[in-house]
Amino acid sequence: MKQVICTNEAPRAIGTYSQAIRVKDTVYLSGQIGFNAETMQLEEGIDAQIHRVFGNLAAVAKASGGSLQNLVKLNVYLTDLANFSRLNEIMGEYFSEPYPARAAVGVASLPRGALVEMDGVLVLGLGETDKD
Numbered sequence: 001m002k003q004v005i006c007t008n009e010a011p012r013a014i015g016t017y018s019q020a021i022r023v024k025d026t027v028y029l030s031g032q033i034g035f036n037a038e039t040m041q042l043e044e045g046i047d048a049q050i051h052r053v054f055g056n057l058a059a060v061a062k063a064s065g066g067s068l069q070n071l072v073k074l075n076v077y078l079t080d081l082a083n084f085s086r087l088n089e090i091m092g093e094y095f096s097e098p099y100p101a102r103a104a105v106g107v108a109s110l111p112r113g114a115l116v117e118m119d120g121v122l123v124l125g126l127g128e129t130d131k132d
Helices: 046-063 081-091
Strands: 002-005 020-023 026-033 071-078 101-106 116-123
Touching: 020 046, 026 046, 046 081, 046 116, 071 081, 081 101
Parallel strands: 071 101
Antiparallel strands: 002 020, 020 026, 026 116, 071 116
């Protein structure tokens, strides 16, 4: 059975989708852009948007019973691949090894003029001591 995950700590869906769906111990996180949940306005600049996206993903992960440390797969969409190195630097502030699997793709545009969007998959119940 699937469970809809929703939190006011992350921006509400701007379309026909849920913030996340949980099936057993797996949580599928919908794409997040750099919207501030309170104002529903986009943050200014790539650094602020990357930080806000990680914050939004963390809020949805928390609402599902997990955290970013449960992230096993991350998909990143950038409107300018010149920002790839900034993505890596900022991502290092949120994750330590073992890092989640990740794809980073350059795209022509994103909703609402965002510079970055991310979605991912969490597996709940993974502890820091889990090695497999």
